[in-house]
Amino acid sequence: MEANNLGTGRLPAAFLTPGSSSFMDFLGAHSPDMLPGNRKLPEGVVEAPHGTTIVAATFPGGVVLAGDRRATMGNMIAQRDIEKVFPADEYSAVGIAGTAGLAVEMVKLFQLELEHFEKVEGATLSLEGKANRLSTMIRSNLGMAMQGLAVVPLFAGYDEAKEKGRIFSYDVTGGRSEEHGYAATGSGSIFARGSMKKLYRPDLTEEQATTLVVQALYDAADDDSATGGPDLYRHIYPIVTVITDEGFRRLTDAQSQELARTVTNRRLEQPDGPRAALL
Amino acid sequence: MSTPFYVSPQQAMADRAEYARKGIARGRSLVVLQYADGIVFVGENPSRALHKFSEIYDRIGFAAAGKYNEYENLRIGGVRYADLRGYTYDRDDVTARGLANVYAQTLGTIFSSAGEKPYEVELVVAEVGATAAGDQIYRLPHDGSIVDEHGSVAVGGNAEQISTFLDQRHQDGMTLAEALKLAVQALSSQANGAEKAIPVERLEVAVLDRTRAQQRKFKRIRGRQLARLLEADVPAAAQADAVSNDEAPEDDAE
Numbered sequence: 001m002e003a004n005n006l007g008t009g010r011l012p013a014a015f016l017t018p019g020s021s022s023f024m025d026f027l028g029a030h031s032p033d034m035l036p037g038n039r040k041l042p043e044g045v046v047e048a049p050h051g052t053t054i055v056a057a058t059f060p061g062g063v064v065l066a067g068d069r070r071a072t073m074g075n076m077i078a079q080r081d082i083e084k085v086f087p088a089d090e091y092s093a094v095g096i097a098g099t100a101g102l103a104v105e106m107v108k109l110f111q112l113e114l115e116h117f118e119k120v121e122g123a124t125l126s127l128e129g130k131a132n133r134l135s136t137m138i139r140s141n142l143g144m145a146m147q148g149l150a151v152v153p154l155f156a157g158y159d160e161a162k163e164k165g166r167i168f169s170y171d172v173t174g175g176r177s178e179e180h181g182y183a184a185t186g187s188g189s190i191f192a193r194g195s196m197k198k199l200y201r202p203d204l205t206e207e208q209a210t211t212l213v214v215q216a217l218y219d220a221a222d223d224d225s226a227t228g229g230p231d232l233y234r235h236i237y238p239i240v241t242v243i244t245d246e247g248f249r250r251l252t253d254a255q256s257q258e259l260a261r262t263v264t265n266r267r268l269e270q271p272d273g274p275r276a277a278l279l
Numbered sequence: 280m281s282t283p284f285y286v287s288p289q290q291a292m293a294d295r296a297e298y299a300r301k302g303i304a305r306g307r308s309l310v311v312l313q314y315a316d317g318i319v320f321v322g323e324n325p326s327r328a329l330h331k332f333s334e335i336y337d338r339i340g341f342a343a344a345g346k347y348n349e350y351e352n353l354r355i356g357g358v359r360y361a362d363l364r365g366y367t368y369d370r371d372d373v374t375a376r377g378l379a380n381v382y383a384q385t386l387g388t389i390f391s392s393a394g395e396k397p398y399e400v401e402l403v404v405a406e407v408g409a410t411a412a413g414d415q416i417y418r419l420p421h422d423g424s425i426v427d428e429h430g431s432v433a434v435g436g437n438a439e440q441i442s443t444f445l446d447q448r449h450q451d452g453m454t455l456a457e458a459l460k461l462a463v464q465a466l467s468s469q470a471n472g473a474e475k476a477i478p479v480e481r482l483e484v485a486v487l488d489r490t491r492a493q494q495r496k497f498k499r500i501r502g503r504q505l506a507r508l509l510e511a512d513v514p515a516a517a518q519a520d521a522v523s524n525d526e527a528p529e530d531d532a533e
């Protein structure tokens with residue numbers, strides 16, 4: 001798959017042919033076998049590590065996206081410190097639940113798709129445009145999803161045109177829906193969503209929003225065996241990212257440690273977490 | 280039936296080279312300079328949308344003089360090459376040297392194949408390193424040769440004169456404001472010794488800044504930031520240095 005595939009070292013004609021600004025289109029035309037969706041599917045079911053819970057919440061001025069660190073294969077913990085939240089570009093991020101290997105590959109291709117467009121066109125895609133592109137990629141994975149290798153991401157970003165943080169969730173068929181306020185995906189998402197439903201307010205500060213998602217992840221880990229809570233012994237803490245008009249930022253290890261410790265310490269006194277007012 | 284004229288290979292190549300050089304000379308010149316924190320690209324460009332400089336990959340930038348549609352084609356080819364290579368292997372495996380080689384092969388093949396019109400372009404491919412010593416700048420003339428440059432390079436119509444001007448004044452470790460001013464000075468000096476002022480709005484400036492936190496080091500400088508940099512006072516000492524170093528041999532600059 002070298003550029004040098006004609007033996008002359010010259011850029012092949014496909015590279016110099018005017019075409020679309022999409023890297024996926026280029027890859028599809030030049031070396032279709034490299035596109036994940038074009039692979040022939042083997043018979044049977046493959047067991048592979050799965051990532052679990054991703055949560056997101058908006059606050060005035062931005063959005064927070066966070067994920068736990070556990071990957072499971074059946075009832076086994078496959079990895080304790082997996083990373084499931086990635087920057088997609090300067091103003092957006094994607095968190096992945098589902099088959100880890102495929103999901104990481106999808107993220108890599110998605111990042112490249114956005115970057116490629118930006119470099120070729122000299123302008124970035126709109127946040128909607130990015131969300132739609134991700135939708136197409138998930139749809140192309142449907143065959144794999146039917147065999148149990150589903151990828152279900154959560155996409156969050158700062159919409160520069162609308163000047164606010166936005167969240168998009170997906171189903172395995174690529175169906176896309178915008179979520180308002182907060183969202184979660186993955187096996188622990190039911191519990192995380194319940195947790196956030198009670199704690200979320202539209203006027204959270206950035207700090208409160210980051211605490212909120214860690215609370216939600218704690219609750220997901222509390223009730224879902226496939227989601228990992230903060231691992232104080234091994235110093236493995238959730239990955240928390242913040243996107244504002246200043247761009248994507250991942251909390252440092254020290255900051256997410258601080259957050260996780262605060263939440264865990266409070267749970268020593270109150271194992272079920274903070275309570276919302278009854279009325 | 281008429282007999283075809285015999286044209287010697289030397290003559291044919293010389294004609295093609297002259298054709299390409301004339302095409303390039305019609306365009307405006309641009310300069311690429313090393314400064315303390317990276318590499319700066321400066322050129323006169325009345326268009327806001329049609330860029331002369333652009334990002335190819337994380338640490339690699341591209342600059343071109345000559346015919347727009349031809350270098351744009353090469354630029355997109357380079358972006359595709361870099362993105363495909365990074366996707367196939369790793370982001371670290373995309374290098375300016377590799378890219379410059381591919382461009383050189385492409386330009387060289389086009390230049391020497393009789394059926395094609397030679398490209399009227401001159402390119403610069405630059406990669407910013409972790410330190411100034413790791414910076415790489417390659418100049419690629421229309422015929423597909425590669426020149427490994429250090430410090431400063433100019434391409435385009437008035438390139439030779441601008442290069443001489445820069446060679447005498449550029450030194451390692453300049454600040455961005457100093458390098459930018461020097462570049463603008465070089466671009467505005469004309470063959471007859473006169474100066475033509477280039478308004479800020481007509482300047483296109485971009486940097487590969489090694490201190491940038493992001494993985495992608497390319498950044499355009501425009502608007503207020505550009506005006507601020509151009510207005511910034513360059514310390515008198517630095518300017519005096521620049522003058523007194525005029526006569527010093529290049530190697531002393533290190």
